[in-house]
Amino acid sequence: xxxxxxxxxxxxxxxxxxxxxxxxxxxxxxxxxxxxxxxxxxxxxxxxxxxxxxxxxxxxxxxxxxxxxxxxxxxxxxxxxxxxxxxxxxxxxxxxxxxxxxxxxxxxxxxxxxxxxxxxxxxxxxxxxxxxxxxxxxxxxxxxxxxxxxxxxxxxxxxxxxxxxxxxxxxxxxxxxxxxxxxxxxxxxxxxxxxxxxxxxxxxxxxxxxxxxxxxxxxxxxxxxxxxxxxxxxxxxxxxx
Amino acid sequence: xxxxxxxxxxxxxxxxxxxxxxxxxxxxxxxxxxxxxxxxxxxxxxxxxxxxxxxxxxxxxxxxxxxxxxxxxxxxxxxxxxxxxxxxxxxxxxxxxxxxxxxxxxxxxxxxxxxxxxxxxxxxxxxxxxxxxxxxxxxxxxxxxxxxxxxxxxxxxxxxxxxxxxxxxxxxxxxxxxxxxxxxxxxxxxxxxxxxxxxxxxxxxxxxxxxxxxxxxxxxxxxxxxxxxxx
Ligand SMILES: Nc1ncnc2c1ncn2[C@@H]1O[C@H](COP(=O)(O)OP(=O)(O)OP(=O)(O)O)[C@@H](O)[C@H]1O
Ligand SMILES: [Mg+2]
Numbered sequence: 001x002x003x004x005x006x007x008x009x010x011x012x013x014x015x016x017x018x019x020x021x022x023x024x025x026x027x028x029x030x031x032x033x034x035x036x037x038x039x040x041x042x043x044x045x046x047x048x049x050x051x052x053x054x055x056x057x058x059x060x061x062x063x064x065x066x067x068x069x070x071x072x073x074x075x076x077x078x079x080x081x082x083x084x085x086x087x088x089x090x091x092x093x094x095x096x097x098x099x100x101x102x103x104x105x106x107x108x109x110x111x112x113x114x115x116x117x118x119x120x121x122x123x124x125x126x127x128x129x130x131x132x133x134x135x136x137x138x139x140x141x142x143x144x145x146x147x148x149x150x151x152x153x154x155x156x157x158x159x160x161x162x163x164x165x166x167x168x169x170x171x172x173x174x175x176x177x178x179x180x181x182x183x184x185x186x187x188x189x190x191x192x193x194x195x196x197x198x199x200x201x202x203x204x205x206x207x208x209x210x211x212x213x214x215x216x217x218x219x220x221x222x223x224x225x226x227x228x229x230x231x232x233x234x235x236x237x238x239x240x241x
Numbered sequence: 242x243x244x245x246x247x248x249x250x251x252x253x254x255x256x257x258x259x260x261x262x263x264x265x266x267x268x269x270x271x272x273x274x275x276x277x278x279x280x281x282x283x284x285x286x287x288x289x290x291x292x293x294x295x296x297x298x299x300x301x302x303x304x305x306x307x308x309x310x311x312x313x314x315x316x317x318x319x320x321x322x323x324x325x326x327x328x329x330x331x332x333x334x335x336x337x338x339x340x341x342x343x344x345x346x347x348x349x350x351x352x353x354x355x356x357x358x359x360x361x362x363x364x365x366x367x368x369x370x371x372x373x374x375x376x377x378x379x380x381x382x383x384x385x386x387x388x389x390x391x392x393x394x395x396x397x398x399x400x401x402x403x404x405x406x407x408x409x410x411x412x413x414x415x416x417x418x419x420x421x422x423x424x425x426x427x428x429x430x431x432x433x434x435x436x437x438x439x440x441x442x443x444x445x446x447x448x449x450x451x452x453x454x455x456x457x458x459x460x461x462x463x464x465x466x467x468x469x470x471x472x
Contacts, residue, residue: 050371052367052370052371074370075373075375078370078371078372078373079373081371082371083371085364085367085368087364089362089364089365089367089368090368091365091368091382091383091387092387092464093386093387093390093462093464102372102374102382102383103372103373103374106374106378106382107372107373107374107378135464135467135468137468138468151372152371152372155372155373
């Protein structure tokens with residue numbers, strides 16, 4: 001049973017058509033790596049899945065919700081979908097623990113003690129148990145990104161979306177964030193990750209979706225990264241080396 | 242030159258009326274504290290309304306803000322004063338003053354708060370939205386404090402201006418500090434000395450208010466306190 005299904009999704013910003021009919025689906029527990037050149041529409045596709053952008057035509061289904069339905073209860077969709085951005089977006093005036101407990105408390109109406117317990121769990125999961133009382137600006141980029149992942153996980157989503165979460169980090173910090181994502185993948189989380197880390201995609205992804213000029217140009221198992229069939233993917237990969 | 246040297250300042254008659262000065266000061270402080278609170282609430286509500294994607298509240302807030310910011314306070318206070326009484330309301334002068342000051346400072350606060358909310362990065366709003374927070378919750382939990390932190394100096398100045406502007410309410414015979422001065426100088430025939438004393442009192446009140454806001458800032462921005470950054 002697929003958890004996320006995109007069918008012929010089209011999306012324009014003004015006269016610029018960014019998505020020109022994107023289709024792919026993600027099964028429960030699968031890890032999908034969304035790759036492609038800059039401007040190919042990866043972020044836009046990801047944002048459409050969480051209804052941060054509305055689509056012009058086509059359909060998107062996520063966890064049984066029809067995302068393109070204008071009457072959709074967005075807050076219910078977002079209980080099931082977690083999203084992490086390149087720029088962390090932690091709340092600067094709240095401690096790491098307060099960042100994490102905010103949504104469980106105000107959206108799920110959890111008691112403080114229960115929310116703190118969840119915060120402890122997710123912080124342990126991302127290896128930040130000792131940073132609960134720190135403010136975001138006291139953390140390194142890699143730690144901030146892991147805290148942002150923990151904040152999403154605290155809502156116990158069914159799908160996680162990652163948009164180039166390591167692009168702002170240097171190689172050492174990238175490694176520690178990727179390790180967290182890899183553990184999450186191993187635990188059976190359904191994930192779609194936009195990434196430029198080809199080695200990581202090859203190792204972790206069950207499915208690779210290569211986008212080119214607003215379309216899915218090639219998709220398949222991670223092996224397409226070593227044996228691409230289209231010239232464009234082949235060139236994209238060789239540029240990356 | 243010679244005349245200046247001859248000029249003698251005599252404060253005894255004025256300082257003898259300290260009770261009157263004290264009462265005026267108390268009312269000035271009272272007016273300031275109350276209208277800082279009411280003005281902040283109205284200003285914040287209008288800032289949110291003006292940023293709303295709904296046309297009606299946005300337009301109402303915009304009209305209110307521009308109307309107030311483009312007319313003199315003295316005129317506003319007379320409109321409120323005569324307006325309320327022609328509608329049959331029998332409010333005391335102090336109540337009318339509180340209403341007029343609130344309306345006035347609310348409009349200026351709205352613009353300051355709006356700038357604060359506008360300065361919150363789009364990513365913060367999106368993060369709140371993606372976590373399932375409602376718009377109201379995003380304002381309350383995510384935007385309010387960082388916005389206030391950024392515009393806190395302007396807000397402080399605005400509220401000090403408000404306290405000083407409350408002197409205009411003496412025009413509708415509110416017996417605050419300036420009204421006390423007007424009365425004292427007419428009794429003592431020592432206008433210069435009277436207004437020098439009053440100016441010093443206003444100065445002291447302004448400094449005290451500034452200190453109070455600094456202390457309040459330490460309280461509501463704990464991150465600033467912990468990390469030792471200045472406002
Ligand atoms: N809100 C927007 N308004 C107008 N144009 C936009 C908007 N968001 C994205 N675009 C444009 O859509 C195109 C695709 O953008 P998108 O961010 O999806 O690409 P991407 O594949 O994620 O690229 P990158 O690897 O650089 O992140 C780009 O040309 C971009 O300028
Ligand atoms: Mg992108």
